Amino acid sequence: MQFLPGAPQVDHMKNVLRLKTTLLLLAVGLSIGILFALQFQAPQTRVFNPVSPFIALQDSKTSLTADQADLKNSISTIRDEISKQQDSLKSTKKSTKGIVEQVEELKIIAGLTQLKQRGLVITLADSQSKDVTIDSIVHAADLRDIVNVLWGTKAQAISINDQRLVSTSSVDSIVNTILVNNTKIANPFIIKVVGDQSKMKQALLSGDNLKDILRRQKSNGLIYNVESSPEVTVTAFDGGFAIKHSKVKE
Amino acid sequence: MGKNSVLFIVMIICGYLLAQQLQVGGRLEQITDPTKSNAISVEVAELIKGNKKLQEELRTLQDQKSSLTESSSSTSKTDASLNEQVQELKILTGETVxxxxxxxxxxxxxxxxxxxxxxxxxxxxxxxxxxxxxxxxxxxxxxxxxxxxxxxxxxxxxxxxxxxxxxxxxxxxxxxxxxxxxxxxxxxxxxxxxxx
CATH class of the missing domain: 3.30.70.1880 (Protein of unknown function DUF881)
Structure with missing residues (x-):
């Protein structure tokens, strides 16, 4: 179509421009309407919000973690009180002195007392390089292997991030979380061990035992440090044993 | 204010809403990631199991403490309570069959x-x-x-x-x-x- 110069052509141009603007505003208005509709949908008649169960799970985790800390505190307190009671029994009732001493000895072996002696502090941590691979991070199995090597040197007491290892302890992983004694621990992992320093160092660093960890330390930047210390504090076990099915054979 | 200015403001609002929508979508995707939810579920299950064990231990210790208090005047009761403790510790330390x-x-x-x-x-x-x-x-x-x-x-x-x-x-x-x-x-x- 060809337009001739003059007033009718200008009017036509104006009409086209107005129409274009109207159409553009219509499209923009419609988009905003759709976005608002998506943002503020009417509440569902059934539970449909996928966030609610996740938040509920996180809340449960937070409250259970707090309960765990409270229970552990109460257990530590009551164990101290029992020890004090038994101490006073030793002096007031001579006949029970022997059995109280037996309890005290067994508590040391069971890991119910804190130990402060010469030993090692071992640090195992994820590589600090940006490339995260299966070989550059710490796995629960690494901690289990180190612990097994340490028991092999007749170590007296071991803790991982202040969780004392006892006969019922397990070191587990859940996706990217590590649990010791059902308690979540986080990177870096500090293993404190009381025992023969040179024997333990030899076993940990010689390359005969922990080949995989030593390889990943060299090739993937896994952090693995072993340091001697004149006084290592290995905390007392603050968890529960719950012996329900075992009996001492008479 | 000219038409262009109105359009400009409308477009800014539009952009903001779009960005919001995308962000919420991203967050939702993260939250509803089944791996993450599964990991927390297992953690919660472990915590429940662990706390049950701790509660049982606390009850046992409370019983132990009260029996020691009650039996402070009776030697036989004291010995019985201590013997019970010895037996449990012997099981844990492997000193008995x-x-x-x-x-x-x-x-x-x-x-x-x-x-x-x-x-x-x-x-x-x-x-x-x-x-x-x-x-x-x-x-x-x-x-x-x-x-x-x-x-x-x-x-x-x-x-x-x-x-x-x-x-x-x-x-x-x-x-x-x-x-x-x-x-x-x-x-x-x-x-x-x-x-x-």
Whole structure:
């Protein structure tokens, strides 16, 4: 179509421009309407919000973690009180002195007392390089292997991030979380061990035992440090044993 | 204000809403990621299991404390309470022969050291109270060695027989993970030797 110069052509141009603007505003208005509709949908008649169960799970985790800390505190307190009671029994009732001493000895072996002696502090941590691979991070199995090597040197007491290892302890992983004694621990992992320093160092660093960890330390930047210390504090076990099915054979 | 200015403002609002929509979508995707939710679910389950154990321990200790207080005037009661404690500690430290229900696990093929370490660890996580491998008592400080995994291999575990059996053999459980053809049988009475 060809337009001739003059007033009718200008009017036509104006009409086209107005129409274009109207159409553009219509499209923009419609988009905003759709976005608002998506943002503020009417509440569902059934539970449909996928966030609610996740938040509920996180809340449960937070409250259970707090309960765990409270229970552990109460257990530590009551164990101290029992020890004090038994101490006073030793002096007031001579006949029970022997059995109280037996309890005290067994508590040391069971890991119910804190130990402060010469030993090692071992640090195992994820590589600090940006490339995260299966070989550059710490796995629960690494901690289990180190612990097994340490028991092999007749170590007296071991803790991982202040969780004392006892006969019922397990070191587990859940996706990217590590649990010791059902308690979540986080990177870096500090293993404190009381025992023969040179024997333990030899076993940990010689390359005969922990080949995989030593390889990943060299090739993937896994952090693995072993340091001697004149006084290592290995905390007392603050968890529960719950012996329900075992009996001492008479 | 010209038409262009109105359009400009409208477009800014539009852009803001779009960005919001995308951000919320991203966050939702993160939150509803089944791996993340599963991990928290397992953590919660472990916490529930652990807290139950802690509550039981606290009750036992409270009983122990009150019996010591009550029996402060009676020597026989004091001795009985202390003896009970000695017995429990002897079970934990492996200083006595232990009897009780549990499972017997047998393997026809040898297990590697790592498989054996993982199996003992899993038994502890399930709630085992006493373990022996081919007649050797395993306590907290026992080193697991390669030769322990040699056949014939029998592992005895005292604890709740049903919980142990079902947890060991569940899909994706430790027996499946270590991939060795093992058999776990429930037993009403097992006898686990002492460390001596």
């Amino acid at each position: 232990v009897t009780g229900q549990g499972v017997a696990i047998t393997f026809d093929k040898s297990l590697q050291l790592t498989q054996l370490v993982d199996l003992v660890n899993a038994l502890r996580n399930i709630g085992v109270e006493a373990i022996s491998i081919n007649g050797t008592r395993i306590i907290g400080s026992t080193v697991i060695t390669e030769t322990m995994g040699d056949v014939p291999l029998t592992i005895l575990a005292v604890g709740s027989k049903d919980v142990l059996h079902d947890s060991l053999l569940r899909r994706g459980g430790i027996m499946e993970q270590i991939g060795s053809d093992g058999q776990a049988t429930t037993k009403d009475t097992l006898e686990i030797p002492s460390i001596k």
